[in-house]
Every structure is written in C-alpha cells, then in structure tokens.
Amino acid sequence: MSIIQVQELKYRYPDTERLALDNVSFEIEQGEFIGIVGRNKSGKSTLCYALAGLAPHFFGGGYGGKVVVNGLEIRASEIEEITSDVGLVFENPFSQMTGSKFTVFEEIAFGLENKGIDRTEMVQRIEESLFLLDIEEIKNKNPFSLSGGQMQRVAIASVIAMKPNVLILDEPTSQLDPQGSEDVFRVVENLAKEGITIVMAEHKIEKVAQYSDRVLLLDDGKLVDINTPEHIFSRDDLETHGILAPAATRIAQALDIRDPLTGLYPVTLAGIQRQRGEI
C-alpha cells in the first residue's frame, strides 16, 4: 500500500471562501522523493500542512476527502499520533523554534525528550543531525542569535533527529546560500535512499529537477500533474502554471536536444550530456 494516499482532498482555511486545495488526488510510495512546485499561493504550503495534519487539526477550516499517511487517516487521528512518524519543516524557521530553549543542542533535544527517547540515543541522534547539517560549531549558541540560514539548518536538524518515516519540507532552503542548499538536498536524498519518504515544496527548480523522483505541479489549489521531472518540465503549458523550466531544459528546448525514445527534454546538465552521448 502506498505510504501517502490523497483522495479528492478539498481544504479551505477558516473565514475564507476560496478552496486552498481543490479536489487533489495522488499516491506516493515509500522512499520516493517528491518535489512540489507551483506559483505562490498555488497550495504548496497547504498541501504540506494537510500531509502533516496541521490542516485541519491546527488551522481548522473546511475539509473534504481523505488523506492517509503512514497508515493513519489524518482527519480521524490525533496530531500527536501523526507527528510521531511524520516530520514537518516549516518555510520560516522562526515557526519551528520552540522559543523556550537557550542552545541549539537543547532545541534539537526538545522533540526527542517529548518522545521519551533515552539519553544515550538522544545525544547520539543530536550529534548526528548536527553533523549532517554542518552546524556542530553552533550547538551551544542561542537559536535566536543565529542568521536565517543557520536557523534554517537547525530547524531541519531538529526534525531529522526525530527520524520520521515521512519527511515534509516547505521551502527548506529559502534562506540558504547555494552550497547550503546543495547540502540540504544531499542530506534529504540520502534519507530517501534509507527509505524515508520525502515531500518537499521548493522554488529552486534546478534542484527539484535534479533530485526528485517525481514532481507534483499545483496551480490554484488543483493538481495539474504528478510525473517524472522530464515529463513535468517538458510540458508546453508550464509557464501558464507559473513555473519556468530549469535552465538546462530551456536551453535543450532551444536546441531541440531531447530523448529520442520519449521525446522529452533533459532537465539537468547531466541529462544534456547524456543526450549528447557524452556520458
């Protein structure tokens, strides 16, 4: 059975008329890396919240359809049950910080303590997360003294330390420099290889193209398509959905470099090289 099943999901925030998600259906398999793309306000964050249970449990609002994540029907489950296996990294890392901890180390420990993880394992997991996000140096700093980029790393580390089975990330690299973004994508890719299911909303289209197994395209709360990056970014109507194809695809289109079997354009530099028989 698919680890995530979304059936005819409709969602509306309280005191609004518009459907933030409008009849969205798809399934995701265990260990897949799914990139969510779409223009601002297309529903990317809301879909992240719906998979993590914040919609409807935290926000309230109108809800229809069915979402099952990790065997739990979201609407019928307690948020505590959902979050024990589903991690969410917020777009704004300020939203992630507990605000009650004085060091990065304690901040990352917070979720683990709540879960009742024993001390030896807790320390080991914290050290591992600090290492993966390359923030060992700042483990004794106050989270609120950090730059946006560093805080974003702490937010991701605190969720990864929980070892969720499903990891939802809402624009986790928005404040990171190119190297920092690349690091986050690599960390997340490795988690996917370990069998953790990844769903990541992201504007950095080149990175989505490079790392995602499939890309989910949203527009105005509706699912336009969920398919391989090559399928999604070769669509003629991509720009009408507010998405610019990756640079490699745009250049390949101009030069008519495409896969002879599928007719699709490459989405990465390596893809262009492959079509030119160079690798």
Next chain:
Amino acid sequence: MAKLETRGLHFSYTAEKKVLNGIDLILEGPPTAIVGQNGAGKTTFVKVLKGLLRPSKGSVYFNGEDIKDQTVAQLSRHIGLIFQNPNDQIFKNRVLDEVMFGPSNIGASRDDARDQAMAALERLGLEDEADANPYDLSLSERKLIAVASILAMDPDVLIFDEPTMGQDFEGKDLLKQIIREEHARGKLILCILHDMDFAADVFDRTIVFNQGNVLLDGPTREVFSQKDILESAFLEQPSPTQIARVLGLDGCYLTDAELIAALKN
C-alpha cells in the same frame, strides 16, 4: 546620483570574530549585486551602510559626508534597506498602515503618505491587500510588502537583502522590473543575493564577499568568469555558463538568450 563609499571598514559583534575586515568600496552608478556564502558579512555590511550598526573602525561616506554624524532617522530618508526576513521589518497589523509608516515618519502629510503607499502597493500588485493583516499573507507577499514600504519613502539608495527568497518566477520578474525602473529614476541599487542567475541577469556590477573581505568586484561578466575564485568562496557560475561549458563553449554567458544566440551561430 547617490554615492556611498566605505574606507577601511571593520566591524565585529564580539571580540573573537571579525565580521568585516577592512572594506574599501565606492558604490555608485549601475545596479550592484553583492553575493557570498552565509556568514560572509553581506548583511552586516549593508546594516553598517544604513547606519544601523556603527563601524568598529573605518568610515562610511554618503554623498561625500561621513555618516557618523547622522542619526539613523536622518539616514533613513536617503537610504532604504529591505530586510531579508520581512518579519523583522513589518510591525503594523494592516498592510496600508505598514506601508504608510515610512513616508509619514519622514514628514509626509497623511494624504501624501496614503497616496505614496497605495502607488507602491500597486507597483507590487498588492493594492487589493491594503486592508489585510500582513500576517494573514504568505511570506513571499510579506517580502513584497516590505519592498513597498521602502519604495513609498522614495529614498536615494535602495538596498535589498535577498529579495528573491521565496519568490516564484513571476515575483522575480516583478522585482527585476522594479530594480530597472528605480535605476532609471536615478536610484542607487544594491542587492544581496544567493541566486546567481538573478544576479547575472539583472545586475551590471557584482561584488563577491568572503569572510569579511571583498574577494571580487567588477562588471558582472568579468566576476562570473572567475570560476576557480568563485568556487573557493563556495559559489557557482550562472546556469547558462555552466551549461555552455557542458556544450563545449568557453566564455561567460549571463542569460539564456546570450547562450542560445551563441549556440545558434
């Protein structure tokens, strides 16, 4: 046109770590991008330019005058800084009040402040949100409201800290248009960026910061030609240049159009 100059600029938050390590720059003329790793000192540098932080050593001159004798309030009429995190900037609970605050604060009448605020919101496509609470809007919209708040004050220098963060491509196009219009109106534009493709596409001059120093400074094409130096600062060349290399073309291409034209030749 406005001119900012720094001489021997040093800054540290704590005794142990120097954040700016002797910056000498003259900033005038073309729209200028400032790039560099997280922690390179970019945000600190622009906060010093605006007088929010005072240098530990060295000076900043605005149109030839040392800013040390001016208050932040006096400088804010001339130098506008759009923060990276709009939540650090936005404090009113109605969009229009937020955008009116700046012009009101520097002496505009209520009617003028409202007109300037509405004009700025219209340029960002946010006129319909004038009565909304900024915190009911998305982070990307709050970033644009922060831009509107500064535009409404019409300062001589506009400094953007990571404006493309969280913006989709339509939002980036809008920012590009505003930067070009403000430059055409004679404004000095400085912009901190992590998005090398946006820097290559929009800015004529690029400065690379690394560990509190200026590593490279020059016309954008020359700066982005320096592959090895950029990599030493953990930066990438723009995508069109990277793709060109894969396709066997030497040289630095700043936009898709440039690369496509070269390939079709």
